[in-house]
Amino acid sequence: MAARTPRISLAGSSALLLDGAEGAFDDVTQERVWAVANAALALEGVHEAVPGMNNLLVLFDPLATDAHSVGAQLTSLWAGTDARAVGGTHRTIPVHYGGARGEDLAGWAAHCGLSAEEAARRHAAATYTVAAIGAMPGFPYLSGLDPQLAWARRAVPRLKVAEGAVIIGGAQAGIMPITAPSGWHIIGHADIRLFDPQAASPVLLRPGDTIEFAVAGIEA
Template identity: 55%
Template sequence: MLHGETELRLSHEGTGAILLDGAGAVFDDSVQKKVWRLARDLKFMHGVLETVPGMNNLMVVFDPLMLDAYVVEMAMRDLWEASARGDSTGRIVDVPVFYGGADGVDLEDFASAKSLSVDEVTQRHTAPLYSVAAVGAMPGFVYLSGLDPTLAAPRLANPRQGVPKGSVIIGGGQTGIMPITAPSGWHILGRTPLDLFDPNRARPALFAPGDQIRFVAERQI
């Protein structure tokens, strides 16, 4: 049980993977820290091929010829209970953002829909210290927790076919950064010149789970 309320759920995904669901419908930062720690600990288990943290969940991929699924499941449960402290050792990185104008084509309409000024939206967006909960969906894409709930907004009814690389975006209760130009229904508030993914780097993805991001406004409308 988690916090005495939420039951840890494990589901088998074929013969060589187990999915851990650590929380209910509401994202929990303390659960995410336990997910990160469990992902790190299980990497050292003989026969585990990969651990993939998600938003309050974790996929563990293993070789069923080397490890029995029951052994993996018991290890996951035991380590989960032992990882209550869930410490984070990630970096804190300032991310420069050019808000509005051609870089943030939705900013004015977004602010108007919220009955806020552009300055207020920018200030609320740059105020939190965000945590990289998970990396996925596309190479280098960061799922960030910590968005001011007043900035949460439904995704666009008609997604754009090509949201530019570097776009700083909001969709639902999350904010993120586009690592490549790709379709998306999230609102575009600005752009960062940082390159989130480069396959030629020693560490291709700029951010890892557990890192923290602080958006820094370089320009406003």
């Protein structure tokens, strides 16, 4: 099936945003985003391509090229580049669900029509893919959440969500890489360092990595 023509819009004077899908997140579209991101780096004047959730931010040097030229080339790449998965690393991450560091577990489970134990086990049963890194350093947007476990983000964000918090936001799952504000729901905690500014590679996860959560405990 041919890829739909993406919507491309200006994002400032030296960047373009390519939207690859309308409506719900699509894994095939995300694989095309990854492929086009890699190909876009070879375009004259382009110096960075940042995948998002079914979208792609492309930054270019306005002294070397222009938005019209880059946009036309991105449209051509989107039509002519095959979607393909990125070969990533698989990780298993133990999670302590509920308790003081997973305060939304009970409310989330009730929203899903499940017991706390069943909601936690279903969350851990899926295999997730790191679709994109963004919002804050090292934050993984994870696709693969069971649709029954989705829950719209909080109307009022918390001002402080701890590093390692395992969270749900709409149809996506995530893990907090630093302590920061967030409107996502906190269902547990993982003792993992996703962002270390002193490390040679500061960000642990990459687009295309896969994750499984292991139940280390459930405190309803």
